[in-house]
Amino acid sequence: MPDTLVPAVTDAIELTRALVRCESVTPREGGALQHLERTLAPIGFRCERMDFAQAGTDDVANLYARIGSGGKHFCFAGHSDVVPVGDLSSWTIGPFSAELSNGYLFGRGAADMKGAIAAFTEAAQRFIARRGRDFGGSISLLITGDEEGPAVNGTVKMLKRLAGRGETIDDCVVGEPTSSRRFGDMMKIGRRGSMTVDLTVRGIQGHVGYPERLDNAVHRLSAIIEALVREPIDKGSTHFQPSSLQFTTVDVGNKATNIAPGVVKARFNTRFNDLWTSKTLFTHLQGRIERANAALGGNGTIEYDNVEVSGESFYTQPGPLTDLVAGAVRDVAAIEPELSTTGGTSDARFIRAYCPVLEFGLVGETMHKVDEKSAVTDIRTLARVYETVLDRYFAA
Ligand SMILES: [Zn+2]
Numbered sequence: 473m474p475d476t477l478v479p480a481v482t483d484a485i486e487l488t489r490a491l492v493r494c495e496s497v498t499p500r501e502g503g504a505l506q507h508l509e510r511t512l513a514p515i516g517f518r519c520e521r522m523d524f525a526q527a528g529t530d531d532v533a534n535l536y537a538r539i540g541s542g543g544k545h546f547c548f549a550g551h552s553d554v555v556p557v558g559d560l561s562s563w564t565i566g567p568f569s570a571e572l573s574n575g576y577l578f579g580r581g582a583a584d585m586k587g588a589i590a591a592f593t594e595a596a597q598r599f600i601a602r603r604g605r606d607f608g609g610s611i612s613l614l615i616t617g618d619e620e621g622p623a624v625n626g627t628v629k630m631l632k633r634l635a636g637r638g639e640t641i642d643d644c645v646v647g648e649p650t651s652s653r654r655f656g657d658m659m660k661i662g663r664r665g666s667m668t669v670d671l672t673v674r675g676i677q678g679h680v681g682y683p684e685r686l687d688n689a690v691h692r693l694s695a696i697i698e699a700l701v702r703e704p705i706d707k708g709s710t711h712f713q714p715s716s717l718q719f720t721t722v723d724v725g726n727k728a729t730n731i732a733p734g735v736v737k738a739r740f741n742t743r744f745n746d747l748w749t750s751k752t753l754f755t756h757l758q759g760r761i762e763r764a765n766a767a768l769g770g771n772g773t774i775e776y777d778n779v780e781v782s783g784e785s786f787y788t789q790p791g792p793l794t795d796l797v798a799g800a801v802r803d804v805a806a807i808e809p810e811l812s813t814t815g816g817t818s819d820a821r822f823i824r825a826y827c828p829v830l831e832f833g834l835v836g837e838t839m840h841k842v843d844e845k846s847a848v849t850d851i852r853t854l855a856r857v858y859e860t861v862l863d864r865y866f867a868a
Pocket residue numbers: 551584585619648649
């Protein structure tokens with residue numbers, strides 16, 4: 473018997489626009505979670521702010537909202553924060569004005585990923601309007617304000633708190649914009665790991681006219697770069713593309729034209745597949761670096777100033793959850809999603825320690841770019857996909 477107190481369906485487009493208007497650039501809450509809370513509470517969700525602070529990091533606002541207390545627990549995870557707008561003058565419309573034009577909804581977060589949050593909210597509302605609040609299970613939204621930032625005070629701590637009080641999640645879908653070229657063509661069932669390494673290479677500074685008295689640190693580094701990028705790290709695995717390594721900066725700071733530098737700093741990032749852990753990969757790369765350094769002779773040294781691992785690689789074996797979501801995409805959007813592990817990291821890397829997780833959402837082509845946008849029809853279709861997922865997940 474549908475609950476008569478359930479309000480009219482919240483329109484996913486209007487909700488996306490309202491959320492885009494909230495300037496929630498990490499770590500600012502910007503009113504986005506407040507607005508979401510005001511939308512979810514009347515549907516019957518128990519809303520709980522899980523805000524976290526940690527010395528040396530920004531305070532972060534997060535929202536956990538759940539309806540139902542027993543039965544199977546389906547969680548939708550996402551983030552309300554957005555990346556900065558970048559060069560504002562390059563935008564053809566205001567990044568926070570949420571304008572509709574030519575069938576698209578424009579604005580920062582339209583694709584990544586306020587549109588998906590709104591789509592899931594509409595889906596849940598429709599589902600509850602039909603099935604009532606006592607549908608025999610639980611639905612939750614786990615929305616962090618710290619995904620695009622350091623991701624320290626967000627999903628990780630929320631999951632820990634839930635686990636600490638004995639609250640378990642059975643299955644989770646993350647609403648990242650995983651579609652590649654057209655809606656529904658891709659979902660993510662794993663992600664590569666990410667590791668950033670900061671190096672200092674030391675040689676001997678000297679006058680450029682006396683090469684026998686110096687050991688140029690830049691030349692030493694160039695041999696090291698060559699050793700790291702000449703041979704591929706691997707050829708890829710069954711589910712993953714080859715691991716990649718990119719130098720992101722090289723810093724010498726030498727203004728003089730007659731001095732060969734004795735010190736150079738550099739940084740590289742690797743995106744690695746499931747053939748490695750961050751530890752085994754680091755050992756492998758360190759071997760390449762040390763061999764290249766030794767081959768040059770002399771007394772040059774390498775210091776590893778910082779090694780930052782923002783996530784290990786992970787892979788969710790296709791099973792009931794992937795079948796459920798792929799089936800819903802197929803039936804609603806008439807397209808077969810590819811099960812992929814490409815792209816950057818996401819908070820799914822934290823969730824996979826707790827339950828099966830996959831990512832499915834809008835077309836990500838414009839994410840983090842100027843004039844970010846989503847097709848209005850895509851947001852509506854996504855809402856129907858999510859609703860179908862809920863229907864089948866909680867099939868009587
Ligand atoms: Zn995102």
